[in-house]
Amino acid sequence: xxxxxxxxxxxxxxxxxxxxxxxxxxxxxxxxxxxxxxxxxxxxxxxxxxxxxxxxxxxxxxxxxxxxxxxxxxxxxxxxxxxxxxxxxxxxxxxxxxxxxxxxxxxxxxxxxxxxxxxxxxxxxxxxxxxxxxxxxxxxxxxxxxxxxxxxxxxxxxxxxxxxxxxxxxxxxxxxxxxxxxxxxxxxxxxxxxxxxxxxxxxxxxxxxxxxxxxxxxxxxxxxxxxxxxxxxxxxxxxxxxxxxxxxxxxxxxxxxxxxxxxxxxxxxxxxxxxxxxxxxxxxxxxxxxxxxxxxxxxxxxxxxxxxxxxxxxxxxxxxxxxxxxxxxxxxxxxxxxxxxxx
Amino acid sequence: xxxxxxxxxxxxxxxxxxxxxxxxxxxxxxxxxxxxxxxxxxxxxxxxxxxxxxxxxxxxxxxxxxxxxxxxxxxxxxxxxxxxxxxxxxxxxxxxxxxxxxxxxxxxxxxxxxxxxxxxxxxxxxxxxxxxxxxxxxxxxxxxxxxxxxxxxxxxxxxxxxxxxxxxxxxxxxxxxxxxxxxxxxxxxxxxxxxxxxxxxxxxxxxxxxxxxxxxxxxxxxxxxxxxxxxxxxxxxxxxxxxxxxxxxxxxxxxxxxxxxxxxxxxxxxxxxxxxxxxxxxxxxxxxxxxxxxxxxxxxxxxxxxxxxxxxxxxxxxxxxxxxxxxxxxxxxxxxxxxxxxx
Numbered sequence: 001x002x003x004x005x006x007x008x009x010x011x012x013x014x015x016x017x018x019x020x021x022x023x024x025x026x027x028x029x030x031x032x033x034x035x036x037x038x039x040x041x042x043x044x045x046x047x048x049x050x051x052x053x054x055x056x057x058x059x060x061x062x063x064x065x066x067x068x069x070x071x072x073x074x075x076x077x078x079x080x081x082x083x084x085x086x087x088x089x090x091x092x093x094x095x096x097x098x099x100x101x102x103x104x105x106x107x108x109x110x111x112x113x114x115x116x117x118x119x120x121x122x123x124x125x126x127x128x129x130x131x132x133x134x135x136x137x138x139x140x141x142x143x144x145x146x147x148x149x150x151x152x153x154x155x156x157x158x159x160x161x162x163x164x165x166x167x168x169x170x171x172x173x174x175x176x177x178x179x180x181x182x183x184x185x186x187x188x189x190x191x192x193x194x195x196x197x198x199x200x201x202x203x204x205x206x207x208x209x210x211x212x213x214x215x216x217x218x219x220x221x222x223x224x225x226x227x228x229x230x231x232x233x234x235x236x237x238x239x240x241x242x243x244x245x246x247x248x249x250x251x252x253x254x255x256x257x258x259x260x261x262x263x264x265x266x267x268x269x270x271x272x273x274x275x276x277x278x279x280x281x282x283x284x285x286x287x288x289x290x291x292x293x294x295x296x297x298x299x300x301x302x303x304x305x306x307x308x309x310x311x312x313x314x315x316x317x318x319x320x321x322x323x324x325x326x327x328x329x330x331x332x333x334x335x336x337x338x339x340x341x342x343x
Numbered sequence: 344x345x346x347x348x349x350x351x352x353x354x355x356x357x358x359x360x361x362x363x364x365x366x367x368x369x370x371x372x373x374x375x376x377x378x379x380x381x382x383x384x385x386x387x388x389x390x391x392x393x394x395x396x397x398x399x400x401x402x403x404x405x406x407x408x409x410x411x412x413x414x415x416x417x418x419x420x421x422x423x424x425x426x427x428x429x430x431x432x433x434x435x436x437x438x439x440x441x442x443x444x445x446x447x448x449x450x451x452x453x454x455x456x457x458x459x460x461x462x463x464x465x466x467x468x469x470x471x472x473x474x475x476x477x478x479x480x481x482x483x484x485x486x487x488x489x490x491x492x493x494x495x496x497x498x499x500x501x502x503x504x505x506x507x508x509x510x511x512x513x514x515x516x517x518x519x520x521x522x523x524x525x526x527x528x529x530x531x532x533x534x535x536x537x538x539x540x541x542x543x544x545x546x547x548x549x550x551x552x553x554x555x556x557x558x559x560x561x562x563x564x565x566x567x568x569x570x571x572x573x574x575x576x577x578x579x580x581x582x583x584x585x586x587x588x589x590x591x592x593x594x595x596x597x598x599x600x601x602x603x604x605x606x607x608x609x610x611x612x613x614x615x616x617x618x619x620x621x622x623x624x625x626x627x628x629x630x631x632x633x634x635x636x637x638x639x640x641x642x643x644x645x646x647x648x649x650x651x652x653x654x655x656x657x658x659x660x661x662x663x664x665x666x667x668x669x670x671x672x673x674x675x676x677x678x679x680x681x682x683x684x685x686x
Binding site: 136137150151182184191192193195215216217218219220221231232233235236237238239240241242243244245246247248249250251252254255256258259261262263264265266267268269270271272273274275276277280 | 479480491493494525527534535536538558559560561562563564574575576578579580581582583584585586587588589590591592593594595597598599601602604605606607608609610611612613614615616617618619620623
C-alpha cells in the first residue's frame with residue numbers, strides 16, 4: 001500500500017484564512033487518499049469552518065493553536081514568545097516527525113525564522129534557502145534564494161544550486177535542470193566579488209548541469225531552470241517580477257478601456273487573453289519551499305486560495321515520495337564549520 | 344543671445360548608425376538654433392548620409408574617426424588601442440572643452456570606460472554612475488547606478504543620491520525629488536550590510552529628500568523619483584524591467600491572436616493600447632547620463648532611432664543650461680581619498 005504523507009496546514013495564515021485553508025484540506029484529502037492533514041489553528045474557529053463540509057473528514061485532524069502570529073510582528077520575537085501559535089505548533093509537529101511537512105500562507109519572516117529555529121537544518125546545510133517559482137515563457141524557473149538571510153557566501157550559493165537542482169528534477173520533473181548564476185554579463189570574468197568567487201565553484205560541480213551566467217533580461221525567457229543568487233538580489237527579482245507584471249497588466253487594461261472601439265475589442269479579446277495570462281502564473285505550481293530543513297516547510301503566497309494551497313499540499317507529497325531530503329543529504333557533503341548566527 | 348550647446352554625436356554607434364544618427368543631427372539643428380553638432384565617424388560614410396538632406400547644415404560639422412569600436416570588444420583595450428575611434432575622438436572633444444557633451448548608442452562598456460579615462464571625473468566624485476530612466480505608472484524614475492563598477496561603498500551611494508536628485512530636479516523638472524534606497528523591506532533595520540551602512544548616511548543628508556527604503560515591487564508604481572542602488576542590483580533591475588516587459592507584451596499578443604474572435608477584438612483595441620504602452624516607454628526621455636564627469640556623456644539605447652537620439656541631444660542642452668555640473672560640484676563636498684582603480 002502507498003505511504004501516507006502527513007501535512008500540517010496553518011489554518012490561520014494568509015489573507016483567506018481559515019476558509020480557503022479548510023477548503024484546501026477537505027479538497028486534498030477527498031482527491032487523494034495518500035494525504036493526512038493536521039489543521040493547525042484556533043480549534044473552535046477551525047471546527048466551525050470544517051462543519052460546513054459534509055465530506056468524509058477521517059483524514060483531517062484539528063490541532064489547537066490558540067495564538068496567532070500577525071504579519072507585522074517581529075519574526076524572532078513572535079516565534080520565541082508565541083509557543084501556541086499555529087506556526088510554532090505546526091512546525092513542532094514536523095520537528096517531532098508527526099508531520100512530514102508544514103504549509104503556511106502566513107508571515108514570511110516567522111516561517112523563515114521558525115524553519116531554522118524549530119524544524120532545524122539538515123546536517124551540512126549551511127543556510128536554508130527559500131525558493132519560489134517564477135513564471136517564464138517556457139514554464140517556471142526556481143529562484144533560489146529569496147530568504148531573509150542576505151550577504152551569502154560562495155559556499156552557500158553552491159549548496160543552493162545543488163538543492164535547487166534536486167528539487168526541479170524530482171518535484172517538477174525537469175530532466176538535467178539547467179543551473180545558472182545571476183550576473184551582469186555572460187562572460188565568466190564579469191560580476192561582483194561574490195559571483196566571481198562562486199562561478200568557478202559551480203563550474204567544478206559534477207552533480208549539477210551548470211550553464212554559466214544569466215542576465216536578468218533572460219530570466220523571463222526561461223533560459224535556466226534553477227536561478228542561483230544571493231537573497232538580496234533574489235528578493236529584488238521576485239518583487240520586481242510581481243510589481244512589474246501587475247503594473248503592466250494595469251497599464252494594458254487602461255489602454256484597452258480608453259476608447260469605445262477599443263472597449264468593444266477588449267471584450268472580444270478578453271477570454272483568450274485571460275487563458276494566456278493564466279499560464280503565466282506561478283501560483284499554479286504551489287508555494288515556495290524552504291529547503292535544507294529536517295522536514296519540509298512551504299511558504300504559500302499570502303493571498304493563496306484553496307487551489308494554490310491544494311497544489312502546495314500535492315507538492316509536499318512529491319517531496320516526500322521522491323525523498324528530496326535524502327538526496328540533499330547525499331549531495332551536501334562539504335560541511336563547512338559555520339560561525340554565523342543564522343537567526 | 345542664447346548660448347549654443349555643442350554636442351559630439353557618435354555617428355557609428357548603435358544598431359541604426361549612421362542613418363538614424365545623421366537624421367537626429369539634422370532634425371535637432373533644424374528644430375532648435377541653440378545646438379551645434381559634431382558628427383563623429385568615418386568621414387566618407389557620414390558625408391554620404393548627410394548628402395541625402397537638403398536642410399541647412401551650417402551647425403553640423405563632420406569630424407573624421409576612421410576606427411570603429413565593436414560591441415563585443417573588451418572596453419579597456421578598445422579605448423586604449425583605438426585612438427581614432429568615434430568614441431575616443433568624441434570624448435576627446437569633450438575633454439578639450441570643444442564640446443559640452445558626447446552622445447553615443449555604441450558599446451556601453453567602452454562608453455563607461457572612456458568616460459572615466461578620457462573625460463575624467465569631477466574632483467570629489469568617487470565613482471561616476473550611469474543613470475537610466477525607468478518608465479513607471481506615474482512617469483519616469485532615475486535608477487542610479489547601473490554602471491560597470493560593482494561592489495560600491497556607502498559613500499558612493501550617497502553621492503549617487505545627490506547627483507541623481509540634482510539631475511531629476513533640473514533636467515526632468517521634478518520638484519524635491521523623492522530619493523529612496525532599494526531594499527528588501529521598508530524598515531530601517533532591514534537590508535544587506537551596504538544598505539544598512541548607507542541608510543543612516545542618506546537620512547542625515549540635508550540636501551536630498553530621502554524617503555527611506557523602496558521594495559522592488561514598488562518601483563514600477565513610481566513611488567520614488569531617484570532610486571539608489573549599487574550597480575549589480577541596478578543592472579538586475581534595469582535588465583529584468585526590459586526582459587519582463589518584452590516577455591509580457593509577447594505573451595499578451597499571443598493571447599490576443601489565439602482565437603478568431605479575439606483577433607478581431609485585438610485589431611479594434613490595438614490603436615488605443617499602443618498609445619498607452621507608448622507612455623510606458625523611457626526612450627521618449629532620451630538616454631542614460633553618466634554623471635559626475637567633467638562634461639556630459641550620454642549612453643543612448645543600442646536600438647535608438649532618430650527620435651530617441653534627438654531627445655538625448657535636447658537632454659544635453661538642459662544639462663548645460665541648468666549647470667548640472669556646477670550644482671554637482673557644489674553638493675559633492677566629501678572628498679574621500681580613494682585608493683581604488685576605477686578602470
